[in-house]
Amino acid sequence: MSPLITLQCHAEIAIANHNLLVKQRGDEVSFSYSGLSNDPISSRYTLFSLDGYIEPDALLYGDGFQMGCQTLGTLSNLRSIGNYPDNSSLLRVYSSAEPQRFYNHLLICDSLGYTLIGFTSCHRFAGFFEISKRPGGHRITAYIDGEESSPRDWSTYELESVVILKSADFNEVYQQYVEHIHRHHPPRESQSLPPPTGWSSLQSQSEGFDSELLLKNLAIQYQQHSQLDYVLIDQGYQAVLGDWCEGIQPFVEKLREIVEPIKQAGKKPALWLTPFTVAPGSALFIEHPDWLIHDEQGAPLRADKVTWAGLDGKPCYVLDMTHEEVQDHLYELIACLSQELGIELFKLDGMYWGAMKGQRRDDGITSIEAYRIGLGVINQAANGAHLLLSRAPLWPSLGLADGMRVTDDVIRDTRQFEQNALATFLRSWQNGKLWHIDPDRLVLTSLPNQGCERRFYDFHRTVLLASGGVLFSGDPLDDMTPFAVDSIKRLIIRHVDSQQSASFSSMTLQHATLELTPTNDLHCLFNYHQTARDLVLTANHPVDWYDFWTGEKLNSITTQAFEVTLESGLSARAIVTVE
Structure with missing residues (x-):
C-alpha cells in the first residue's frame, strides 16, 4: 500500500x-x-x-x-x-x-x-x-x-x-x-524596478530589417516619445539564425554602427538574439560539430527530428551547454555585447530549444539542468543587462529571467488579440513576482498587409493597460495615427503610476481592478464575443468616474456606484475613479 x-x-x-x-x-x-x-x-x-x-x-x-x-x-x-x-x-x-x-x-x-x-x-x-x-x-x-x-x-x-x-x-x-x-527560486532584484518600455523594430518595418529606417524612427522616438527608454534591434537584422557565431568581434562591429546612434540619442540599446540555436552551414556548425547536441549515433541532432524545426521554420541545431568550450563561447559573446557594445537589454528568443532533449557530453545532466547552466552563463556575462526571454520553457527559467514573453506573436488581427488577452491575463499573477511579464508589442497602427478596425485596437490597448509589465511599441513611429500616439502616452502614465498588473476577481477574466494611485482606481472590463451587457462598478465612497482613454467625465454628481455598458463582441472599457 x-x-x-x-x-x-x-x-x-x-x-x-x-x-x-x-x-x-x-x-x-x-x-x-x-x-x-x-x-x-x-x-x-x-x-x-x-x-x-x-x-x-x-x-x-x-x-x-x-x-x-x-x-x-x-x-x-x-x-x-x-x-x-x-x-x-x-x-x-x-x-x-x-x-x-x-x-x-x-x-x-x-x-x-x-x-x-x-x-x-x-x-x-x-x-x-x-x-x-x-x-x-x-x-x-x-x-x-x-x-x-x-x-x-x-x-x-x-x-x-x-x-x-x-x-x-x-x-x-x-x-x-x-x-x-x-x-x-528567490526573486531577482529587477522585480523591484519598473519594467522596460521602448520601441521594437519588428513589424514596424513591414519586411526585413532596414537600419536607415530604424535610425529614422529613433529620431522620432527621441523627439516625441522621450519616455520610451529602449530601442530594440529585433529579429530580422541577421542573415540566418546563428550567423553571430561566424566570429564574435566582426558581429559586434557590424552592430556598432546601429548601436552608437541609439546611445548618442540618450536611449538604451536592446538586442534580439537566439543564444542556443545554430544554423546549418554556419561557421560554428562546420568548425565545431562537437559543440552540438547529438543523436544516439553521435551525429549532430537536427531539431526537426525530435521537435519544432526552428523559429524561422528552417531546421536548426542546438548548443550543448554541458560542454565547457560552449559555455566559454557563449560567455564571450554576451560579455562583448553587453560590456564592449553596451547592450542593456537582451531579448533572448528561441529559448525552448535550449531544453531540447538529446545526447549531451555529460550524461548525468538533464536537459533542464543544461538549459539552466546556459541561462546562468548568460546571466554571469550580461553585466546587469535586462534578460527578456521569449519562446521559453517557463518553470526551467525560474530565478534566471528578468522578463518573460507570455503570449504568441502579436499580429493586427481580432483572433490573435483575443487569444493573447487570455494568455496574458492567465499569467498576469507572475508579473513583478517571478518576472516582468511581456504581453508582446503594442500595435495600434495598420500596415499595408495587416490591420483591423479601431474598436479591436481599443481592446488590444486595454489588455496592455490591465496587464502592465514590459511595454514596447511595434508601430512605425513615422506613420503612427493620433489614436496610437495618445494611447502610448496614457500607457506610459499608467506604468509610472503603478507597475503591478490589474487583478481579476475570477477566472472569467471579465473585470480587473488596480489601485493606480491612492486617489485613483482603474477598472478594466472585457467582453469576449458575448452579448452587450451592463455592469455596475463600485467604490468605497462617492467618486467621479472617467473614461481612461478619452478623459471624458461620465457622471454628473459623485457616486459610489456607476453603471457601464459593454458592447457585444470583442470589446473593452477602461474606467478610472477620481476622488
Missing part, C-alpha cells in the same frame, strides 16, 4: 513508491530519490496521486511546458490557448495520444473555491499533472520527466517540490503559490 501524507490543507496524497524520500513542510512536499537501483528514471515518473471529485462545471486551468501552450475549460471541454500546444505534431513535447498534461501547475475553480496544485521548483526535472477517472471520482497524478536518466550519473538525488493550496480567493491562492516558489 502506498504511504499516505496529509497536508496542512487536509489534502491526502499517496506517495508513488518506497524509492521516494519525502520531506513535508505545511502544504508542500519535497522529493528526493533514495532507491538502490540504477534503473533509468522514466519520462513519466510518478511522485504522488491525489484522489477527489472534480465537479462537471469546475473550471480548470493548466500551464504548458513552454510559452505557447496553456489549457483552459471544464474537464469535458478543455481547449488550448496558444498556437503551439505541447502535444502538437509541431512541438512533440509529448504525444497527442497520451493524456492531457498540465505542466507547472493546475488550478481548479469549483463551488468551494480554488485548489492549486503546483511545482514550486524546477532545478533538474520538468513537472506535470494528469487527471484520470476512478470509481466515484477522479485522480490527479503528479509526475516528473526523468528523461530516462540514471540516478548514479546524477550529481544529487534531490528531485523537485510540489505544493497543494486551497483558498476562496483567486488572487490569494496565487500569492501563496508565489511565496512557496520564492523559497526555491
Whole structure:
C-alpha cells in the first residue's frame, strides 16, 4: 500500500513508491530519490496521486511546458490557448495520444473555491499533472520527466517540490503559490524596478530589417516619445539564425554602427538574439560539430527530428551547454555585447530549444539542468543587462529571467488579440513576482498587409493597460495615427503610476481592478464575443468616474456606484475613479 501524507490543507496524497524520500513542510512536499537501483528514471515518473471529485462545471486551468501552450475549460471541454500546444505534431513535447498534461501547475475553480496544485521548483526535472477517472471520482497524478536518466550519473538525488493550496480567493491562492516558489527560486532584484518600455523594430518595418529606417524612427522616438527608454534591434537584422557565431568581434562591429546612434540619442540599446540555436552551414556548425547536441549515433541532432524545426521554420541545431568550450563561447559573446557594445537589454528568443532533449557530453545532466547552466552563463556575462526571454520553457527559467514573453506573436488581427488577452491575463499573477511579464508589442497602427478596425485596437490597448509589465511599441513611429500616439502616452502614465498588473476577481477574466494611485482606481472590463451587457462598478465612497482613454467625465454628481455598458463582441472599457 502506498504511504499516505496529509497536508496542512487536509489534502491526502499517496506517495508513488518506497524509492521516494519525502520531506513535508505545511502544504508542500519535497522529493528526493533514495532507491538502490540504477534503473533509468522514466519520462513519466510518478511522485504522488491525489484522489477527489472534480465537479462537471469546475473550471480548470493548466500551464504548458513552454510559452505557447496553456489549457483552459471544464474537464469535458478543455481547449488550448496558444498556437503551439505541447502535444502538437509541431512541438512533440509529448504525444497527442497520451493524456492531457498540465505542466507547472493546475488550478481548479469549483463551488468551494480554488485548489492549486503546483511545482514550486524546477532545478533538474520538468513537472506535470494528469487527471484520470476512478470509481466515484477522479485522480490527479503528479509526475516528473526523468528523461530516462540514471540516478548514479546524477550529481544529487534531490528531485523537485510540489505544493497543494486551497483558498476562496483567486488572487490569494496565487500569492501563496508565489511565496512557496520564492523559497526555491528567490526573486531577482529587477522585480523591484519598473519594467522596460521602448520601441521594437519588428513589424514596424513591414519586411526585413532596414537600419536607415530604424535610425529614422529613433529620431522620432527621441523627439516625441522621450519616455520610451529602449530601442530594440529585433529579429530580422541577421542573415540566418546563428550567423553571430561566424566570429564574435566582426558581429559586434557590424552592430556598432546601429548601436552608437541609439546611445548618442540618450536611449538604451536592446538586442534580439537566439543564444542556443545554430544554423546549418554556419561557421560554428562546420568548425565545431562537437559543440552540438547529438543523436544516439553521435551525429549532430537536427531539431526537426525530435521537435519544432526552428523559429524561422528552417531546421536548426542546438548548443550543448554541458560542454565547457560552449559555455566559454557563449560567455564571450554576451560579455562583448553587453560590456564592449553596451547592450542593456537582451531579448533572448528561441529559448525552448535550449531544453531540447538529446545526447549531451555529460550524461548525468538533464536537459533542464543544461538549459539552466546556459541561462546562468548568460546571466554571469550580461553585466546587469535586462534578460527578456521569449519562446521559453517557463518553470526551467525560474530565478534566471528578468522578463518573460507570455503570449504568441502579436499580429493586427481580432483572433490573435483575443487569444493573447487570455494568455496574458492567465499569467498576469507572475508579473513583478517571478518576472516582468511581456504581453508582446503594442500595435495600434495598420500596415499595408495587416490591420483591423479601431474598436479591436481599443481592446488590444486595454489588455496592455490591465496587464502592465514590459511595454514596447511595434508601430512605425513615422506613420503612427493620433489614436496610437495618445494611447502610448496614457500607457506610459499608467506604468509610472503603478507597475503591478490589474487583478481579476475570477477566472472569467471579465473585470480587473488596480489601485493606480491612492486617489485613483482603474477598472478594466472585457467582453469576449458575448452579448452587450451592463455592469455596475463600485467604490468605497462617492467618486467621479472617467473614461481612461478619452478623459471624458461620465457622471454628473459623485457616486459610489456607476453603471457601464459593454458592447457585444470583442470589446473593452477602461474606467478610472477620481476622488
